[in-house]
Amino acid sequence: MKITKSLEAVSWPKQEKSETKHVDVSLISLMKHAEIRTASEAEGYRSNPTDGNTRL
Amino acid sequence: MRIFVTDSLKKLFFIDVDINKFSIVKELLRYYDIPTELVIVRKNGEIVTENVPITEDISLDIIRHLDLPKLSTLPVLRQKTKDSIYIKAVQKFDTNKNKITIFERELNKKDFINLFENTFLDTIKKYDMIPKHQKIGVALSGGKDSVSMALIIGKYFKKLGNPDITTYTLEGWGQEQENTYRYAREIPVKFDFKHRVITTEEITKAFHLNKKYEKVFEEIVKTKKLTPNEKTLVLAQTQRRMVEITAANDGIYNLFFALNKEDLLSEVILTYTTGHLAFSLPVRPVAPFTYYYPLAFLSKKEVAIYLNLAYPQYINQEPSQLVECGSQTAQFHIKFCDNLFEIWPGIEYELFSAYKKITAYMKDKIVLSKCRNCGSTLVDESNDTSKLMCGGCKIYKKLGFIK
Numbered sequence: 001m002k003i004t005k006s007l008e009a010v011s012w013p014k015q016e017k018s019e020t021k022h023v024d025v026s027l028i029s030l031m032k033h034a035e036i037r038t039a040s041e042a043e044g045y046r047s048n049p050t051d052g053n054t055r056l
Numbered sequence: 057m058r059i060f061v062t063d064s065l066k067k068l069f070f071i072d073v074d075i076n077k078f079s080i081v082k083e084l085l086r087y088y089d090i091p092t093e094l095v096i097v098r099k100n101g102e103i104v105t106e107n108v109p110i111t112e113d114i115s116l117d118i119i120r121h122l123d124l125p126k127l128s129t130l131p132v133l134r135q136k137t138k139d140s141i142y143i144k145a146v147q148k149f150d151t152n153k154n155k156i157t158i159f160e161r162e163l164n165k166k167d168f169i170n171l172f173e174n175t176f177l178d179t180i181k182k183y184d185m186i187p188k189h190q191k192i193g194v195a196l197s198g199g200k201d202s203v204s205m206a207l208i209i210g211k212y213f214k215k216l217g218n219p220d221i222t223t224y225t226l227e228g229w230g231q232e233q234e235n236t237y238r239y240a241r242e243i244p245v246k247f248d249f250k251h252r253v254i255t256t257e258e259i260t261k262a263f264h265l266n267k268k269y270e271k272v273f274e275e276i277v278k279t280k281k282l283t284p285n286e287k288t289l290v291l292a293q294t295q296r297r298m299v300e301i302t303a304a305n306d307g308i309y310n311l312f313f314a315l316n317k318e319d320l321l322s323e324v325i326l327t328y329t330t331g332h333l334a335f336s337l338p339v340r341p342v343a344p345f346t347y348y349y350p351l352a353f354l355s356k357k358e359v360a361i362y363l364n365l366a367y368p369q370y371i372n373q374e375p376s377q378l379v380e381c382g383s384q385t386a387q388f389h390i391k392f393c394d395n396l397f398e399i400w401p402g403i404e405y406e407l408f409s410a411y412k413k414i415t416a417y418m419k420d421k422i423v424l425s426k427c428r429n430c431g432s433t434l435v436d437e438s439n440d441t442s443k444l445m446c447g448g449c450k451i452y453k454k455l456g457f458i459k
Contacts, residue, residue, distance in 0.1 A: 009060060009068040012088065015129040023135040023161040025144040025171065027178040027353055034405035037149050 057110065059084070061095075063118040069125060075110055082106040089128040094118060130158050137162040142361060144171065146402030158401060165365050172362045175353050176208050177215065183339050185348040186219050187310065193303035194249070194312040196223040197295075198240030201314035201351060203370050204359050209312075210247030222250040222306060224299045229256055229270050236373045243370075252306070254298045262301050263294065263430050263449065265457045272457050279455065285383040286451050293448030297432045300345055309345050316351045316359055317404055321396075322389035324411050333422050333435055336415040337408060342433050343424060353404065355397075429458055 061069040071088065078084045081097050085106060092106045100113040108114070118124050130147070140162035147158050163171060180186055194209065196202045206223060209216065223244045228237035244251035259269040276287055296313075303311060320337050327334045335342060338352030351359065363371050396403055425436045427446035434446055445453065452458045 009070040012061060012069045012071045013125045013129050016131040018131070018133055019136055020133050021135065023133065023159045025146060025159070025161045027175045028182070030146055030402060030405045031182070031409070033146075033148055034402075034409045037151070038406055038409055040151055 057112055059110065059114055059116065061116040061118065063124065064121045073110055078110055080107050080109055081114060081116075084110060090116075090124060094120060094122065094124060127156075130156050132158045132160055134160040135162060137164050137167060139164045141165055141365075142168050142358075146405075147400055148402075168361060169366050172354065172358055173208055173212070176205075176350055177212060179338065179350050179353055180216065180348075183348070185312075185339065185350055186216055188217070190310050191220040191222065191306070191308045192310050192312060193299065193306070193308040194221055194223045195296075195299045195314065196225050196240050196243065197314075197376075198225065198236035198238070199314070199373055199376065200359050200363055200371070201316055201356075203239050203243060203367070203373075204362055205312060205314040205351060206243045206247075206249075207367055207370070210243065210249070213247065221247075222252055222303070222308060224252050224254060224302055226259075226295055226298060227253050227255045231374075234374045236376075239370050239373070252302055254302050258302070259294060259298055262298060263452060263458065265452065266459075267457060269294075272452070272455075275455070276451075281455065282451065283383070285385065288383050288386065290448045290451040293432070293446060297430050297446075297448070300432070301430075304344070310348065311345055312348050312350060314351050315349050317353060317355045318390045318393045320349055320352055321393045321404055321407060322386065324407050325389050325392060327411075327414075333418050334411075334415055335422070335435075336412055336419075345433075352408065355394075429453075 057073045057075050059071045059073050061071060063069070071084070073084060078087065082092065085092055085095065095106075096117040096119055097104050097106050097108065098115045098117065099108055099111070101115075134143075142163045143160050144163060145158060145160045147156060149156055161167075186192060194202075194206055196206050209219075209221065213219070223240075225237075225240040228234060228240075231237050241251070241253075243249075256269040259265070260267075260272075263269075265272050273291070276282065276290060279287075282290075299311060303309070323334070324337070326332070338349040340347040340349070354362075360371075423436045425434045425444060426432065427434055427449050428444050429449040429452070430446060432446045432448070434444070436444075449458060
């Protein structure tokens, strides 16, 4: 079965690449970011211990 | 050629494929970062594998409610730099905005050296790796990792609080002329570190071997009675234990080892895939010693680039004999970690942070004992009394080198 409804189809997106003046890749800032994220994810798990990642 | 992709909400996408670029569907999926387990490949409506050639009648069905077009093309925000030689990438999660972005910073030679050294120094500071008034032992084989570690300690000696450093190197029998061994002897002199060469006689004595260690080493490298895993284990265990014994004789219990990001994270992977009890990283208390890993946030590639740029006189190491007997599983773990960094750049910060918590829970479960032959600290996970000998000494016993 060949799909022919090409008019309704949209193009698979391309990766959006943009530039910025400064990206902070220092160890301390990346550690801080990881700590915040793991704490927020852990909170989600505490609220729903049967399934840490909300099922899709 | 146009290939159609239907998502789980029946939304239709198309990909215009240059068929000169890809011969089979799997290659196309890889290029677009679409996992094969997330799509059903159809040919003329019938399910087929992803190994079929790309033809006009191929279509793809996404089988989960994932916004795969977005997830496979996460936006990149890049700081561009002229004459860049390296890109440091990290994926950041903004849960409030429900957005993931990849941040990339291009680094030129000067930026790279600064970032490398600052990462090293910040790791030491953050984890309090140089406790005041305590002596530090640095394991210095002369390989790229340990050379980088010793050079940065030497360069920033004052900034680190003038620590009392002693470097430890295993005697290079028959390798005296080799660069690796030469670097290990030169660097302590350059920075006026105390330096201790551990002799083969000391190894023979410490492990109670019935033959000279040179001979034992030669037989281990050649033997077919051991797996590559066992060979790596016994040789690495011997080196590590000798640094411990010699340092303890000098009253030193804080030891620096130059394991890099992949070396350490492959152990994290091993813990999660075996469930064995583990000590924390990158500071590891193994009584009576504390191991410190200041290269924990630096990859092997970063170490290699750093030496090339900052100290090109120390880059011609000979390949280690350990490499020749390297275990394929251990090598796979390393490669897996590097693959993982491509999928999730910056995962190491989260894995180390999580590992610290998990190993804290394990801490009370760990029962320590000592190897009855070499005295090395063991994690006693079972009631098996044979555990009272470390893995390395069990292998020496198996080969008849000890009673």
